[in-house]
Amino acid sequence: MRIGDAKQTYLADEAIWTSSTQKIWFALLLAVLLAFPFMASSYLLYLGCLVGIAVISTTGLNILTGYTGLISLGQAGFMGVGAYTVAWLSLNTGLPFPVTLLAAGLLAAAVGVLVGLPSLRVKGLYLAIATLAASVFLHFIFAEWEPVTGGMEGLSLEPAHLFGLEFRSDFAMYFIIVPLAVLALFGAKNLFRTRVGRAFIAIRDRDISAEILGIPLLKYKLMSFALSSFYAGIAGGLFAYFYRVVTPESFPLSMSIFYLAAVIVGGMGNLLGGVLGAAFMTLVPEALKLLTAVMTPIWPNAPVFMSPMLEIIFGALIVGFLIFEPHGLAEIWRRVRRFFHLWPFRS
Amino acid sequence: QDKDPIVFGGSIPLSGVFAFAGIHLHAGLTDYTNWLNDQGGINGHPVEYVMEDTAYEVDRSVAAFKKISGNENLATYYGDSTGFMKAIAAEVNEMNSVLMSGASFATALTNNEQYPYQFIPGPNYSQMFGIILEYIASQGEEGDMPTVAFVYSDTEFGKDPIENGKARAAELGIEVVEEIVTKPGSVDVSAEVLKMRRARPDYVVFHGYVLSPINEFMVQMRQMGLDTQFMGTFWSSDKLIIDKMGEDADGYMGVMPYNYYDSEEGGPMLDALRAQAEKSDPEAGYRPTGYMQGWFNAMVWTEVVKRTLDAGKELTGDNMAEALASIKDWDTGGIIGIPVTVKDMSFPVGRIWRVNASEGRYEPVSDWIHLD
Amino acid sequence: MDAVLEVDNIEVVYNKTVQVLRGLSLRVPRGAIVALLGSNGAGKSTTLKSVSGLLSLEDGEVTAGDIRFNGQSLKGRPPEKMVRDGLFHVMEGRRVFEDLTVEENLVAATYALTGRGQGVGGGQEMVYDYFPRLKERRRQLAGYLSGGEQQMLALGRALIARPELIMLDEPSLGLAPLLVEEIFEIVARINREQGTAILLVEQNAAVSLAIASYGYIMENGKIVIDGPADKLTDNEDVREFYLGVGGKEGEARSYRDIKHYKRRKRWLS
Amino acid sequence: MNILEISQLSLSFGGVHALQDVSFHVPKDTITTVIGPNGAGKTSLFNCISGFYKPQQGEIRYQGAPLRGIKPPKRAALGLARTFQNIALFRGMTVLDNIKLGAHVHMKTGLLGSLAYYGRARREEMEIREEVERRIIDFLEIDHIRRQPVASLPYGLQKRVELARALAMRPKVLMLDEPVAGMNREEKEDMARFILDIREEWDVTVLMVEHDMGMVMDISDHIAVLNFGQVIAEGKPQDVQQNPDVIKAYLGNSDIDDLRKRLNPDREAA
């Protein structure tokens, strides 16, 4: 049971954490994130990094789709732009990773703006398919522009480096990826307690009224596209450093669907939802494999039988969650929390 | 047995686009491991085979590798795709403790500088094209060479050998009269067939497919009255083609480095394989080429590990790569019909087989071809 | 008198958490016009939705009590079935099909006649008779109609369905005074000519009490006062809070000199 | 002085003439009301002023300068604020955020500032918060709901939040489209009081569309009547109320006793 705190100033009232309980929880979370790589197996570490990358990209897509209401199936394409930028720069210039990542974000943002241009007229699912078109073009460019992208072969790159330090292992990459993910979340959180974020939500809820109330639609839609693709570009750049190889097939359409699913299953227009969704989509297939591992000793043929089963279960989980709670995991989380807040006094 | 086990790992595509092969790869690897343990393992070390399903997705394959290599003391590993082999290369190179091979015959993997610890359990795709083209050349004569068309899928897999293949064709004086790229899998190819109708190649080489659209090309081109000879590379030369196409498959040719399960060839290892397959699943009958590939993979691993241990060395990546490179005129006990020698981390050997539809199987039409 | 609709002590909860109706009862005699008044958020629309079964679409649930239409309990009956049985709900906020033309909106309403063995023809002409303006706009998308025109269309759809009971949720919302009169006259006419009973939810208390024979006033999910329309019109609280007639003199209060404090309602004390 | 001058405005959609040659003025610091039958073009007129509809002909002058060519957001920045006939609140936001959104045009923070929430961005947010709290939330008596999502509010309060949002736009002309539709007498009285107070305390001209004649006649200084897209009368409330054209097209006889007789002949007879 928590008791509300009285606020002295508006600043305190608008802070991200409005109670000391929340601050303690957050500090604890940071501590866990920090300790994690020292305790986790290489596999868990790898998954941690993957989730981190997914969180960045999902948060980006959430800004665009969840908060601004512009459904996009182009996220994988934008990530590809980021990944190729990093790969090309690190091969051809040897710049350190902060520079290459920034460049990846910016180039992806520029492409995002280009793709967003029709969004003033094209809406809803039509827009979603238009962004799908963008990702088809991007894939085409990745595959065919050989001198720059290495064609179907793709590009292999050196590990990320800074001040002579090389980030070769997953352990090292973790310390790039996770801080960036946290930063990305903070940025988004700030965004939605200020002017620009409110404008995004307004456009999502009622675009025409928003315009009459003083929000230039095209400018803000493009801004949302830019920011979202910036996040995607960073995530793509990290992806490149993480796997150290980039090919056109690294960014298939199914990846865009993956991120859209993460946003929706997590809870559209909810940052925590994005995090939960990214973790869910990344980890559940892995977790399901534990089932197979449990069964194999008893039944050697289990892997063959179980893999279609896992596909069925995974699909059923998505369907089931959405039927049970169409507003996503974030809403389920909120319910759980409310339960504990009221806990001793629940009837 | 109290010696430490030797661990074979694998990222195996039991679901997804490549599942049709993955299931048999898995069976081949499993059966070989069981057989080997029945023989007493490797120098008394038992062998364990640890795998995970990947759905043929690179990130899941990588996850499986991290998980397995984290939990086990891995010696060798089976990778399910070219993408995975490339993605994991940096890590494998740094680990210097695992030797890797797998389902990919990608040409790039024979680049020893970039992929020092990865090998190909057969010829790479370019070498397969080489073998096919050599066969085609042998059917013509100076100045009157047959013409050929390449049909391949718009994927990394599909495009892999095309440049090299064209270069090799030019060397042999074979004209490539048409080149067709399609999406993989279920597509309508009527328009492409129309192009073939004009190009009139003597040979069509398919690459990057399993079944469709090979059947459509063959049926439609024959309907048009063309008497083209159709050929394909490893993954396009399974018995599946006969099972699914029936009579229409007659005369189709494939390049295959291993003997087919139901071929008339024999040999101690091939017999052992058949016996083990029969034992593990009496119902299954014929075992596809994926099974042979899995089995052969594990055979090579065993040979490499054994050579390394015999030399009194640790199972590091470098030592195992060295042991692999030392394989020369190796008798595979009938899996491959002639003694084989490793070159650039691959086994550049193969044979052309032809479908006899009424018998329902492939029959050899060439000698074993060992590229040098 | 025989009642076409009886609502007995119902309770309604939204989202399994918010209770909106707390033991509400009312009845609509056959062929009568009954008004249901109440402040915003009192639960008037919720009452209608519980009757027509549309509540379930909004995650609401009738947790107690019973509703009977023509003597039969409506529990578990799907909403479209009730419409076909003659219970038509004209929803708050008009709810015309915006992407359909006026004419297609009327066609959609003919589904209410399913299974009644009546032809579907003729209805449209009747609607155009009542609302000539709709005829001019028959091929226009309903989404582009003005607010008033949309309200006419919503009523027109009810006419097509030839129901036994129409539940009207704020039909005068956003209508010009002349049109309010017109529409209420039409409502009265439908009631008279076709014997259709009408349950009328309204903010415009003056007109509704003028047309209705009986009235209920609800606050906070229950009926606080009810009676024949004339009686209600004379009730002091009703006069003050619903009719805007101040003091004993019966003079209409001016909006210019509204007191900045408010008198407590008697029924709340 | 007239803050808005509308001259010979025409607007049509396909064959529908929403506005035809409409001309009238809105004197500064008045409450001016536009009335007229449904579909007369009142909302369309607002939309023309807001810039959402582009009239085919005619001109709107605001503070002496023509508005043509100015995009809607810019018009909002110039002080043309409004509410909407069908409540257009942003359902995904709290009451407070909805109101703050109204102040959008008066803030400057860009994307980077927003992401960082530091320095000017934060200062600006605080200033707006303070202004909203002091001048609007207290004034409209909505402090108890500021943290609630608007979707869960009763209708009357939603209308009040819309008004609050319009006030946050620091309007010079406040356009209210049917501010008391769907309200009961009590709530209407509250709203009327707010409108009167706003005019007095905020130095704002109110331009209103409303069908509730009781309120319109009581609080308006100036009334224009539209019918079929044309102005059929203009003037003081009493004058308009007497105008036979207006009665015929719009008001009806509005005698409740007479109406009662017509609606309920049986009961009257009994």
Next chain:
Amino acid sequence: MDWLFFGEISLAGLAMGGLYALIALGFVIIYKATRVINFAIGEIMMFAAYLFLAFAGGMEISPWVAVPLAVLGGALLGGVIEKTMIRPMLGESPISVVMVTIGIASILVGLVELIWTADPQLLPSFLPREPVFIGELYLAPKIAYGFLIGMAMLILYLLYFRFSRGGVALRATASDQAAAYSMGINVRRVFNLAWVFGSLAASLAGILVAATGGLSPQFGIIGLSVLVVVIVGGLDSILGALIAGVFIGWLETVAGAYLGGEYRMPATFAVLAVILVFKPYGLFGTHEIERV
């Protein structure tokens, strides 16, 4: 320029386009009633094709019985999916429902792998194998007959929705479910029928496409490439599906033949982009009402 070749290519493209149109019809019918793009259409097609395989291949039922049986099976599947997984989502935002269809796609793929294994398959041939000549132009028999069957079905649908109340009920439901209920429209039934008839069209298309292109658990991807068609035609227009289907089929084939297979997708998506700039709701799609 070789006009004969161009003619033949075009003809092949148009015929393939007919099948695209039929798939697009599956999307359109469901979208019309529910405002949801059904991402599982491809998988429903696949399922029906496997059913046909089981009937005609496995049980050796005559293809002329097996086709209708499999098509009905696919339609039934659509109905069951609607009833169990879509109906509980009534009233939720379309995008959540779209996500549910993506989950359904995954379930169907798993089911197919479980029942029929992951091996690629060919359908028993049931269409005449003699080449079809139109004048001098050669046309592969499978696509020629596929085209005819597909068109017949499309025109049937088109006529039904032109001349019956059904279309109105569908659109009314899509526009406002609660209001549709209050008109006496059985919204659940409309949803169900939309899924049944959408799946019916898709199933027929699935069998016809699989008959030319082969079948595997990845078959469903074709559904995604047909999205271009529905967007160009307009998500809720049957006529649009027909015209855009034929057009995109033609364009894709011609681009593939003259530029190379890797240009098929970019070419159609380029056309999509251009069309959306000028017609944001496709060629025949309903414009969203924009008012305040």
